[in-house]
Amino acid sequence: MVLAAGDVRRLARLARISLDDDEVERLRDDLSACLDHFRVLADIDTEGVPPTAHVVALGSVERDDAVAPSLAPEDVLSRAPRREGAYLRVRPVLEAE
Known part of the structure; x- marks a missing residue:
């Protein structure tokens, strides 16, 4: 299928990009x-091929919530290199603007 130059210009306009005539011709060929x-x-004949939503078979990863033994908050905080009250203090991970 060969696109017309007008089709490429319309796509460029929808994408809000400007193209010169050489770019339109090159993109026309590529597209x-x-x-x-x-x-x-x-x-391709896909008759009899069941539709799939994902190429990898995914099973349910959900599970029931269950209470399990864990460390006491004070034990965790006592091992932390830095803390601020009842919270762990960590280095910033996002740059301040």
Whole structure:
């Protein structure tokens, strides 16, 4: 499928990018080649192939919440290199603006 230059200009306008005439021609060829690849995929017979939402079989990772033994907050805080009241003090991970 060969796109017209007007189609490329319309796509560029929708994407809010400016293209000169050389870029339009180059992208017209590139996008046309991409569409040809999709045409090949569209022509593949998928009759009898069950639809999938993900290529990897995913099982449920949910579990019931259960109370389990854990460290007391004061034990954790006593081992921390820095603390501020009842909280662990850590180095900043986000830059201040």
